[in-house]
Amino acid sequence: MPRSTHASTDHSFKSPEGLRALLIRLQQNGGAGWRADAEAAALMRHAADRYAALARKHGLDPWEAAAAAFDAMRSPSIRRADDPWAMVTRAVQVTCIAEERARGLLCSVHQARRAHYSAFHDAERFSDRENPLLEYHPAFRTEPVDVDPSPQAENVGSAVEDAVALFTLLGWPAERARTAIEYVCTRLADSPSRSSAFEALRRDYNARALLDVPQRAWTAMLRVLLGHPDPAFAHTTFGRGILLRLLVGEPLRALLSDEQIVAEIAGHVPRSET
Structure with a gap:
């Protein structure tokens, strides 16, 4: 049975193959396309809309999720992936979780990604509890x-x-x-x-x-x-x-x-x- 031609005819960056083609073009000449290509801005707006719900779930702004998507899209592994959008989505999800944990732990996002730090509970201030911590800890x-x-x-x-x-x-x-x-x-x-x-x-x-x-x-x-x-x-x-x-x-x-x-x-x- 012949493969459906819908995905192959969709050349916009909203499709996996369209995103792969756009990323290859943007990364040419050392990534100069990110600054000059008109489609790059549209791609980032689409990423902000696409991951807005995920960002809000972790208390972030949609453009913070778009920034995480931008970092992922520059990776060569995204361009080589079978489904670039799936890889980008997973990368954004991991970053959002790390951002949320970093705020709770009062540490950097890099540290929050490490299991040694993420195992701790969120930091608590003395004023956060009804009874002062000094009374019972x-x-x-x-x-x-x-x-x-x-x-x-x-x-x-x-x-x-x-x-x-x-x-x-x-x-x-x-x-x-x-x-x-x-x-x-x-x-x-x-x-x-x-x-x-x-x-x-x-x-x-x-x-x-x-x-x-x-x-x-x-x-x-x-x-x-x-x-x-x-x-x-x-x-x-x-x-x-x-x-x-x-x-x-x-x-x-x-x-x-x-x-x-x-x-x-x-x-x-x-x-x-x-």
């Missing part, structure tokens, strides 16, 4: 050097009782304080660090609702029990938390004389049900 955390890795069970029980007594003396309902503190201690025992326990508990909305503790009072309780998460307080008494201070032998009367702890607890007493 382990890279910004330091642990006290005097943490007892295996406190005795009786010391833990005594620390919990003293913590409940402290909150009760400063106005918290006894039963609500005990239930909340015991829950915090349970979650702390299953966490790799105080900082991770703090972050998990701060986001534990179901537990807060079941314990009937308002958000501000709940956050204040976590700061008092586990220590303030700000790295600036890491090596201070307020940053260590009263559970750790009680475990290392600090008496309850010392906590009652700590104005910062007293103000934090007394200033966030949950309202009693009426």
